[in-house]
Amino acid sequence: MRAEIIAVGTELLLGQVVNTNATFLSEKLADMGIEVYFHTVVGDNPKRLEELLQLTDTRSELIVLCGGLGPTDDDLTKNVLADHVGVPLVQNQEGLVALKAFFEQRQSTMTPNNLRQIETLQGGLPLPNRTGLAIGCLYKNEKNNYLLLPGPPSELKPMFLEQARPLLEKEFPTTERLTSRVLRFFGIGESRLVTELAEMIEQQSNPTIAPYAKPNEVTLRITAKTEDEISANALLDQTEAEIMAKVGEFFYGYGEENSLVEVVVSLLKENQLSITAAESLTAGEFQATLGRVPGVSEVFPGGFVTYSAATKANFLGIDSTLFDHVGVVSEECAKLMAEAALQRAETDYAVSFTGVAGPDKLEDKAKGTVYIGLAQKGKATIVTENHFTRDRSYIRHSAVMKGLDMVRRSILNKN
Amino acid sequence: MRAEIIAVGTELLLGQVVNTNATFLSEKLADMGIEVYFHTVVGDNPKRLEELLQLTDTRSELIVLCGGLGPTDDDLTKNVLADHVGVPLVQNQEGLVALKAFFEQRQSTMTPNNLRQIETLQGGLPLPNRTGLAIGCLYKNEKNNYLLLPGPPSELKPMFLEQARPLLEKEFPTTERLTSRVLRFFGIGESRLVTELAEMIEQQSNPTIAPYAKPNEVTLRITAKTEDEISANALLDQTEAEIMAKVGEFFYGYGEENSLVEVVVSLLKENQLSITAAESLTAGEFQATLGRVPGVSEVFPGGFVTYSAATKANFLGIDSTLFDHVGVVSEECAKLMAEAALQRAETDYAVSFTGVAGPDKLEDKAKGTVYIGLAQKGKATIVTENHFTRDRSYIRHSAVMKGLDMVRRSILNKN
Numbered sequence: 001m002r003a004e005i006i007a008v009g010t011e012l013l014l015g016q017v018v019n020t021n022a023t024f025l026s027e028k029l030a031d032m033g034i035e036v037y038f039h040t041v042v043g044d045n046p047k048r049l050e051e052l053l054q055l056t057d058t059r060s061e062l063i064v065l066c067g068g069l070g071p072t073d074d075d076l077t078k079n080v081l082a083d084h085v086g087v088p089l090v091q092n093q094e095g096l097v098a099l100k101a102f103f104e105q106r107q108s109t110m111t112p113n114n115l116r117q118i119e120t121l122q123g124g125l126p127l128p129n130r131t132g133l134a135i136g137c138l139y140k141n142e143k144n145n146y147l148l149l150p151g152p153p154s155e156l157k158p159m160f161l162e163q164a165r166p167l168l169e170k171e172f173p174t175t176e177r178l179t180s181r182v183l184r185f186f187g188i189g190e191s192r193l194v195t196e197l198a199e200m201i202e203q204q205s206n207p208t209i210a211p212y213a214k215p216n217e218v219t220l221r222i223t224a225k226t227e228d229e230i231s232a233n234a235l236l237d238q239t240e241a242e243i244m245a246k247v248g249e250f251f252y253g254y255g256e257e258n259s260l261v262e263v264v265v266s267l268l269k270e271n272q273l274s275i276t277a278a279e280s281l282t283a284g285e286f287q288a289t290l291g292r293v294p295g296v297s298e299v300f301p302g303g304f305v306t307y308s309a310a311t312k313a314n315f316l317g318i319d320s321t322l323f324d325h326v327g328v329v330s331e332e333c334a335k336l337m338a339e340a341a342l343q344r345a346e347t348d349y350a351v352s353f354t355g356v357a358g359p360d361k362l363e364d365k366a367k368g369t370v371y372i373g374l375a376q377k378g379k380a381t382i383v384t385e386n387h388f389t390r391d392r393s394y395i396r397h398s399a400v401m402k403g404l405d406m407v408r409r410s411i412l413n414k415n
Numbered sequence: 416m417r418a419e420i421i422a423v424g425t426e427l428l429l430g431q432v433v434n435t436n437a438t439f440l441s442e443k444l445a446d447m448g449i450e451v452y453f454h455t456v457v458g459d460n461p462k463r464l465e466e467l468l469q470l471t472d473t474r475s476e477l478i479v480l481c482g483g484l485g486p487t488d489d490d491l492t493k494n495v496l497a498d499h500v501g502v503p504l505v506q507n508q509e510g511l512v513a514l515k516a517f518f519e520q521r522q523s524t525m526t527p528n529n530l531r532q533i534e535t536l537q538g539g540l541p542l543p544n545r546t547g548l549a550i551g552c553l554y555k556n557e558k559n560n561y562l563l564l565p566g567p568p569s570e571l572k573p574m575f576l577e578q579a580r581p582l583l584e585k586e587f588p589t590t591e592r593l594t595s596r597v598l599r600f601f602g603i604g605e606s607r608l609v610t611e612l613a614e615m616i617e618q619q620s621n622p623t624i625a626p627y628a629k630p631n632e633v634t635l636r637i638t639a640k641t642e643d644e645i646s647a648n649a650l651l652d653q654t655e656a657e658i659m660a661k662v663g664e665f666f667y668g669y670g671e672e673n674s675l676v677e678v679v680v681s682l683l684k685e686n687q688l689s690i691t692a693a694e695s696l697t698a699g700e701f702q703a704t705l706g707r708v709p710g711v712s713e714v715f716p717g718g719f720v721t722y723s724a725a726t727k728a729n730f731l732g733i734d735s736t737l738f739d740h741v742g743v744v745s746e747e748c749a750k751l752m753a754e755a756a757l758q759r760a761e762t763d764y765a766v767s768f769t770g771v772a773g774p775d776k777l778e779d780k781a782k783g784t785v786y787i788g789l790a791q792k793g794k795a796t797i798v799t800e801n802h803f804t805r806d807r808s809y810i811r812h813s814a815v816m817k818g819l820d821m822v823r824r825s826i827l828n829k830n
Contacts, residue, residue, distance in 0.1 A: 016671070041437070111607060212431070286699070290698065291696075291697070
């Protein structure tokens with residue numbers, strides 16, 4: 001099946017927003033065996049969008065339109081498509097209920113232009129919006145197939161994954177199915193990973209092996225093309241075993257939507273272990289990351305942000321004269337912070353972070369120098385010295401990920 | 416002048432690479448008064464690229480082509496364009512010297528396919544590549560103008576800024592320039608903002624007014640088209656004054672790269688005021704947000720993450736029997752948390768967060784119910800009751816932004 005993606009929005013043509021939706025959709029459609037031949041960005045201009053639709057009808061079998069479903073006058077994607085296929089727009093009743101509930105909950109007045117967001121093409125399949133208000137639509141006629149998705153990635157992604165993808169799989173089944181498995185790695189860079197797996201990647205045909213570098217981690221997507229699930233899984237199992245023999249040391253979990261913090265919180269829950277933190281340069285980011293996981297309160301009672309030397313002493317009860325000798329950017333400080341936090345919060349684990357996020361040096365230590373402590377009930381405290389690179393935000397993220405991995409390895413006795 | 420941007424590369428259509436080049440070029444071209452009407456991505460396929468060039472010739476006066484200038488067989492942009500305009504490719508002598516020097520310095524052998532990188536269209540203006548090997552080209556004929564740039568952003572950006580932009584300014588001088596100003600708003604949704612400004616937006620011509628919704632905030636970009644900067648600023652000042660008369664209540668700052676936290680940290684610094692926090696449902700995210708701003712240590716010594724009732728009592732010294740009556744998701748609890756944090760950290764401000772991030776209810780309070788406390792040295796504590804919507808992560812982000820805005824308004828005496 002030949003598809004193409006149209007993103008509608010003048011903000012894209014002005015360079016105010018990056019078209020990450022096209023990237024996301026291309027990757028997901030490729031996984032489904034749907035080939036994307038073009039991306040186009042067009043402004044909020046009905047005439048140019050209509051001309052584009054006339055062109056895309058001649059060359060593609062699925063047109064994915066993103067953006068322009070909102071409440072304002074320049075949101076016109078639905079109107080142009082409705083004219084193009086010759087059907088009226090109708091209000092979606094489910095969407096109307098959700099829209100009214102949204103404004104009631106906020107205790108604010110709904111302006112009438114919001115009703116535009118719950119209109120869809122008559123005869124189309126409406127797609128509810130779990131994270132926003134503008135509903136999507138899959139519209140098929142004898143000429144073509146059109147998928148309408150909202151512009152904000154926080155709305156487009158869940159709508160595509162939860163609503164549109166299953167619908168497309170049902171409407172356009174393929175005899176050869178693609179089955180994917182995603183392996184996630186921490187502590188190894190993409191270039192080293194592909195070097196270790198060079199021979200496998202060169203010889204790949206079925207399954208294919210696709211590495212993706214993400215911030216502070218690498219994923220490998222292995223995809224088998226088969227007629228049934230059983231032979232797919234057999235192929236994937238074999239390839240996975242070969243990969244693990246080479247780089248299994250760095251593997252931490254499966255799945256596109258998985259993350260290191262989710263793996264760590266699951267491990268803590270399974271083992272009935274609790275955790276706290278004392279954060280200097282990360283300033284709460286480690287704990288905020290834990291907080292993203294629903295139900296984390298079972299294992300995480302709270303912790304400390306000790307940015308200044310004074311709060312390291314006051315909140316944690318550390319004798320501040322100790323810092324005079326070793327400084328706050330030191331192995332010793334990380335150890336003191338972790339052990340004090342463990343005692344104060346009465347948890348099984350305590351992670352501490354102290355270091356230099358930059359842009360400037362601190363205590364003559366270079367930007368990126370980070371000490372991470374891991375105190376454990378009944379076990380010796382571990383401290384790692386790290387030298388992270390790139391900018392302030394990346395250094396903080398690197399530290400959080402490394403702290404999570406230290407906890408993971410400790411629970412699994414892999415330290 | 417009407418322009419469009421074509422990015423060539425199958426990796427873009429597979430979702431492996433984001434088309435940031437189009438974003439970069441669009442912004443720079445808009446600043447020069449060149450209007451970009453389309454972005455297109457096409458794979459490494461000569462036939463589809465040629466068809467696209469036939470189309471773009473009919474609708475644009477400048478075609479910017481990025482990518483496909485490298486040494487491998489799938490790099491074919493130059494060849495397709497040369498055929499399209501009917502001229503041969505020739506070697507660029509300057510490029511050849513640089514290419515040979517590159518391989519000599521590396522002490523490695525140059526494979527013959529590298530010579531493809533220094534070919535340009537006969538009659539075109541070659542553009543040297545300071546950060547890579549593939550040279551670019553500006554080619555003009557009676558039909559159209561074509562600008563060829565390399566795909567890697569690290570090569571494209573310097574080549575555009577240093578070579579192509581001055582050349583375009585000379586070749587296509589414009590009398591009219593675009594000057595933009597971005598206004599940022601918090602506490603008003605996009606639909607209400609455009610409703611308040613409906614008349615202005617309807618009648619806009621010069622300056623234009625473009626609203627853009629971002630997570631928990633809205634920006635307005637006002638753009639004037641004038642011959643000089645003085646008259647641009649006069650126009651922008653006037654439009655801004657009209658906007659502020661209607662929605663100035665929600666305005667917090669200027670600039671595309673600005674943010675609410677940066678405004679708040681600047682205000683704290685200017686007024687020599689310090690801040691701490693006690694966070695329950697946000698679990699450190701407010702403090703981590705403060706931590707993103709370089710130099711925040713001047714005003715932020717640290718704070719508390721008090722996720723459980725026990726840590727609310729232990730870390731902050733609150734009498735836990737108080738929670739028996741009012742619960743932890745309450746105005747009273749937010750007040751107690753903020754006041755205790757203020758005392759413990761000895762700061763001028765303390766912000767507290769307690770509420771329900773979801774997915775489940777807590778103490779019979781609905782998901783999204785959040786109490787935010789603001790304790791201030793020498794002033795009465797303020798608590799707001801909020802009803803945020805969407806998912807766990809959005810609710811936490813909404814709470815952080817509202818907490819920041821409460822601090823901003825307090826410093827500016829706008830509470």
